[in-house]
Amino acid sequence: MRIEYINPFIEASFDILNEVLKTNVKRNELYLKKLGESMKGVAVVIGVTGKVTGRIVFDMTEETALKLASKMNGENIKEFDEMARSTIGELANMITGRAVTRLEKDNLSFYFTPPTIISGENLHIYEFSGMEALIIPLDTGLGIIEINIAFKEN
Amino acid sequence: MIIFDENGLPTGRKVTGGRVRVVIIDDSQFVIKHLMQILLSRDFEVVGTAENGKEGIELVKKLKGQVDLVTLDITMPEMDGIQVLKEIKLIDPNIIVVMVTALGTAEAVKEAIKYGAKGYIVKPIDREKVIERIGQILR
Numbered sequence: 177m178r179i180e181y182i183n184p185f186i187e188a189s190f191d192i193l194n195e196v197l198k199t200n201v202k203r204n205e206l207y208l209k210k211l212g213e214s215m216k217g218v219a220v221v222i223g224v225t226g227k228v229t230g231r232i233v234f235d236m237t238e239e240t241a242l243k244l245a246s247k248m249n250g251e252n253i254k255e256f257d258e259m260a261r262s263t264i265g266e267l268a269n270m271i272t273g274r275a276v277t278r279l280e281k282d283n284l285s286f287y288f289t290p291p292t293i294i295s296g297e298n299l300h301i302y303e304f305s306g307m308e309a310l311i312i313p314l315d316t317g318l319g320i321i322e323i324n325i326a327f328k329e330n
Numbered sequence: 331m332i333i334f335d336e337n338g339l340p341t342g343r344k345v346t347g348g349r350v351r352v353v354i355i356d357d358s359q360f361v362i363k364h365l366m367q368i369l370l371s372r373d374f375e376v377v378g379t380a381e382n383g384k385e386g387i388e389l390v391k392k393l394k395g396q397v398d399l400v401t402l403d404i405t406m407p408e409m410d411g412i413q414v415l416k417e418i419k420l421i422d423p424n425i426i427v428v429m430v431t432a433l434g435t436a437e438a439v440k441e442a443i444k445y446g447a448k449g450y451i452v453k454p455i456d457r458e459k460v461i462e463r464i465g466q467i468l469r
Contacts, residue, residue, distance in 0.1 A: 269432050
């Protein structure tokens with residue numbers, strides 16, 4: 177996976193998280209995830225096409241999702257209800273949108289799908305095309321979000 | 331034409347009397363809630379909201395002649411904002427459409443302008459940014 181596709185996502189994540197959460201976001205070491213590894217409990221999936229084909233998964237625990245949704249709404253959200261899901265989906269949408277805008281500045285065409293949210297215990301993710309996923313772990317101050325990116329160049 | 335306050339920011343009140351009537355079309359409840367709070371705080375009248383393009387078109391059809399402004403999300407499932415924009419312009423070409431998008435100056439935004447959108451707001455939805463942008467569009 178080429179770094180010029182990854183950097184915009186790292187930069188966009190920092191920008192958006194800092195803007196909406198007003199916390200000091202830190203990035204932990206990037207790593208590659210093997211096939212079929214478990215997810216944390218709430219996964220927002222966004223499909224990407226264009227210069228590459230693939231998907232981005234924003235992976236976090238439900239506790240983190242609730243803290244993020246509470247902060248973004250300025251109220252205490254205790255259940256992972258429709259508003260919480262909408263908020264987390266929107267967060268993923270904003271990060272992806274910002275990253276795609278940066279990629280388009282480099283004349284790389286990308287399109288992305290609206291977010292899909294999958295939640296539950298014991299979630300696993302499998303890729304059929306043999307893609308390896310690169311993980312960007314972000315410490316938001318309200319919990320960790322792992323941005324899980326798997327792209328294949330077209 | 332709307333009334334601007336002493337700081338040059340738009341109010342939702344029209345010079346001719348009455349308030350600017352808005353429909354919000356966005357698949358995110360989060361965005362609808364925040365846009366609505368911002369618009370209501372400036373005296374705009376939110377006459378309806380829809381969570382997908384099809385519902386949004388039906389709403390604009392039903393409220394024909396009673397809508398001044400539509401805020402329209404670009405990335406939505408089934409029918410995207412560009413398709414919805416074209417339909418709205420067929421129903422009532424006088425409605426001012428403002429695109430709301432996570433995409434900055436991407437192709438989709440340029441396309442929306444080509445099909446008659448008056449401007450766009452880039453997310454995250456920030457109170458000052460939204461008010462200022464709508465002011466520029468309505469000025």
